[in-house]
Amino acid sequence: MDKEQPLPRAYRHLSLYAALLIAAFALLSGLQGQWLPALVALVLMLIAGAHYRLTRDHELVRGRPLVRLATLLMLVMSWAVLSGHLTVMLAWLFVLPLLVSMVWSLTPAAVLSTVFMVMIGIMSNQGALGAERHQLLPMLGLTIVLTGLFVFLREYKTAQLAPLRRTDALTLASTQDTLKHDLDKEISRSEREGTALSVVSLAMDVPDADQPTLPRADREAMIHRIGRLLHQRLRDFDSYYRLEGAGFFLLLPVTDTASAANLTETLRQEACKLMQSHDLPLTLSAGIAGLNVGDDSDSLRQKTRDALARARRRGGNQVESYSEASP
Incomplete structure (x- = not known):
């Protein structure tokens, strides 16, 4: 079983920056009367904010299942988007692979990303998205590949630095x-x-x-x-x-x-x-x-x-x- 390790400080702060940017987008969408994008952006902002809080303070993570449930709901929503419904939410699909890698440990994140790729493969033969699918689907595949590369580099760096670490990142105790x-x-x-x-x-x-x-x-x-x-x-x-x-x-x-x-x-x-x-x-x-x-x-x-x-x-x-x- 994969053991969840504390994230590097810069990576944890990425959640905070993402929450602030998404909050700005939600506000802008609301002012323009685009309520559905604003609602989805609000959900994403809550996920990013909760993730930052959990990883910053190492709180008792009873709230983490709610964050993960939100990512599963987004995965279900992505099927509706790829089926030609809720096409206004197409842009949010590019966030899903990175979001999954942030709030799930390595093995579940890989499984969910594989499910997402299978969904993309199935919908690539459908005409629900029209001509947009010829541009959208390859870009989504590239997003998943880049996210996988990012996760690989993160895990590789962690493995390389582990022998040099004299303190336990979780407790500040010496090893x-x-x-x-x-x-x-x-x-x-x-x-x-x-x-x-x-x-x-x-x-x-x-x-x-x-x-x-x-x-x-x-x-x-x-x-x-x-x-x-x-x-x-x-x-x-x-x-x-x-x-x-x-x-x-x-x-x-x-x-x-x-x-x-x-x-x-x-x-x-x-x-x-x-x-x-x-x-x-x-x-x-x-x-x-x-x-x-x-x-x-x-x-x-x-x-x-x-x-x-x-x-x-x-x-x-x-x-x-x-x-x-x-x-």
Whole structure:
């Protein structure tokens, strides 16, 4: 399944520019008494505006299905246009391929674009559009090809830059690939300078079997918000890393275990309040470990995992510090 990635800033702003231009067109059409083009332009403006809002703030994307439904309705409308009805809307067909690529992930967008091309192929043998079809249909095909090229270049750029990215675009957290190197460096510094070092594994608790499964889009939106919370609350020399699933690893130099526990509990409570404000039945637990003689990066990470597992065994929604004496 394709995972929807946050869009580049310039690409997200394209939605805003499109919304403004379409709004101007809708106003102009309304002033000229062309109500049908004005109505369609208004729908497109709402789609572009909603898309910009969703991608800008990473809101809980319960509104995204409505945006996608609008693109499906436009696809149905395009059949009516190609059949010779609503010919006043011919110009809007050129927007549809790009719009589909903006609000759908790669595979559904490819399927919908293929359906659109099949529709064009079927109607190319019909005479509903008259002589206009000899110019319109090749231009629509070219629009789809150019949109496909644009999407290919976007995906290619994303794939090329992925190995170079040190931060997760969704949460601003450092990537897991850099964790071992950074942790080894902080362990060496702590041992050399004789300062404390604490690490934390912070993760969402697994919902009970009787609780409804949270949609993946809502879950990732909350991960984004928790990441931004960590970005705001941690010190400049602290680090946090995105782990697989719904978790983070915190690296806290010059911090003893007790101070790390107090900080983590504060962060956990703020994150839980954040989730409750969105009516999401989720809680967080955390496992903490402090650097001891003989520890390395692997042993420290394992200690936080053990402490986190113990917190979850005890009911979750709490912070546990690692202790070899505890089961």
